[in-house]
Amino acid sequence: MKKKLSIVDIANSLNISKTTVSFILNGRAREKRISEELVERVLKYVKEVGYKPNSLAKSLRTGKSNIIGLLVQDISNNFFATIARQIEDRAYKNGYKIIYSSTDNDTQKTQELIAMFRDRHVDGYIIVPPEGIEEDISSLIKDGLPVVLFDRYLPGVETDYVVVDNLFSTYNATRYLIDKGYKNIAFISFNNQQTQMADRLSGYNKAMTQSKLTTSIKEVDFYQDEKLMTEPIMAFLNEHPETDAILFGNNHLGTCGLKVLKKLDKKVPEDIALICFDDYEVFELCNPPLTAIAQPIDAIADKVITLLLNRLNTSVENGVKQQVILTTDLRIRKSTK
Structure with missing residues (x-):
């Protein structure tokens, strides 16, 4: 050699x-x-x-690598992929390169990736945090490394984050279904206690309780194998034939649900109305097009990278942390009659 x-x-x-x-x-x-x-x-x-x-040796000499570490749940997911791309473009224009990876919402994998980024001496971190990494994030902040969380945050960990108003978003969508006359509205979401999913569930519960309607909730475990998510959704709908509307907790579950309804020969919206959290270009192409809660992807990406660049370009390590909460848009289409 x-x-x-x-x-x-x-x-x-x-x-x-x-x-x-x-x-x-x-x-x-x-x-x-x-x-x-x-x-x-x-x-x-x-x-x-x-x-x-040698870029590593240079970073040791200068104290800067001009690299940002970006950890998202699944880089193949349209929501995360679009945001990651916009962050990468903005970072590059400001002299930074991005290293990104998928965590699969797995705590141990996330911890290992953070350790790898530390070894590469990345200058800052943008993270979609799974549960159980509070100590890891706190350690980064304690060492003076800027961290911006997005999509969700970690209660008890003081850091910058960018999220949407998840509670109001699902409350508003559920109220819309109720006002349209639906009474047996199901909420299908992932089985975890992360802030974004907990708030979405709270919004649904609040709307149903205010209208004195019975809640119908199915929480599904996340798997890479889609079949392991479609099967429990099918079983739930078979157990609850009275369901006349479904609010899906995110677009991944929404696509799984569409496949289940096709197998069950259920017509939308004649048999079941649908709303999905997170819009997706495919939803506009469905027959009928799917009503969705659209997150402001451009604004999320802009706020996230702006927060991090501001942290990287200031000499003040312990400034007031910023918590940015953005609004969503309920895009009404033909899956809700």
Whole structure:
């Protein structure tokens, strides 16, 4: 294997000091009054030998890697993928690169990824947190590393976060169904206690209770294998044939639900009305198009990266943490008659 060249190798080959080479490669030649002739000679040699600087070593010297770590639940999910792309574009324009990965909402995997990012000396973290990583996030903040959470937050951990008003969003959607005359409204969501899902459930419960209607709730465990989520949804609907409307807790469950209803030969909205939390371009193409609670994706991405860049570009480590709560939009389509 060919040995990778170092600054020392370059310095020895040109018979100059490694400090001089370092100043030239880091753009400080004029500041250090290094002659243009020597600068030209070093840069020419570097180009000839194909020298590539060690980014990790550089980050150790400068204290900055210009890398941001982005952890989302599932990068293949349209919601997270769109936000990640916008964050990446904005970060790049501000001199930062993004390393991102999917956590699968798994605590241990998230902890391992945070440890990997620490080893890479990333400058800041954007995280969609699963349960159980409060200590890990607190440790990052204690060490002076900026952290911005989005989609959900961790009660008891003081950090910046960007979320939507989940409680009002599902309350509003459930009220819409009630006002349309539906009485046996089911709420199908993921089985976890994370803030976004807990608030969505609370919004549904609040609307149903105010109208003195009986709640009908199915919480599904998350699996990569979609079949393991469609089966319990089918069993639930078979057990509750009176269901005349369903509010799905997110778009992944919504797509699973559409497949279940097709298998059960249920017509939308004649047999069952549907609303899904998180809009998705496919929902507009469904027959009929699906009513959805649309999150402000552009605004979420903008707020998240703005918060982090502000933290990275300020010398104040312990400023007041910002909690941003954005509104959603109930997009009425033909899945609710």
